Amino acid sequence: MARKEAKESGYWLRLLKDANPNSDFAESLIEESVELRKILSSILKRV
Template identity: 50%
Template sequence: MRNDNVVQIKSYAFAVRIIEIFKYLSEQKKEYVLSKQLLRCGTSIGANIEEAIGGQSSIDFYAKLTISYKEARETNYWIRLLKDTNYLPEDEAESLLKDVDKLLRIIGSIQKTLRNSTNS
């Protein structure tokens, strides 16, 4: 992992947090369905960013980045749902929501830059 790739670093750290939350939800709350959804999409953000970085073309890079953005949106949904159904403590959920919002803004900014560079 490169030390200067902010989205790569943040998405990996977020995936680690998601795995910890999944363990908490399944072990402490005995919640298996919603937590599995969160695990899948929350770790997929970084996995697709890694694929984007290794993409074969700028089109491939953009496509994988778009998938990461969509997975981050889905992750946001599951966190809110788990918070509103009292599976996640509010402070933990809010912290996760801030992190996923940062990822959405970073990924969205990269997408915008790529769109603008191809339209120039």
């Protein structure tokens, strides 16, 4: 569930980035959401 939410957050952040191409803040949040998804995926693989 959390992994799905992180994926959806990344989607909305990419839309935000597309709407505001000069936003460095959106880019850093996108990177964070990708890292979070990787962490959550890693946890799920162990279970």
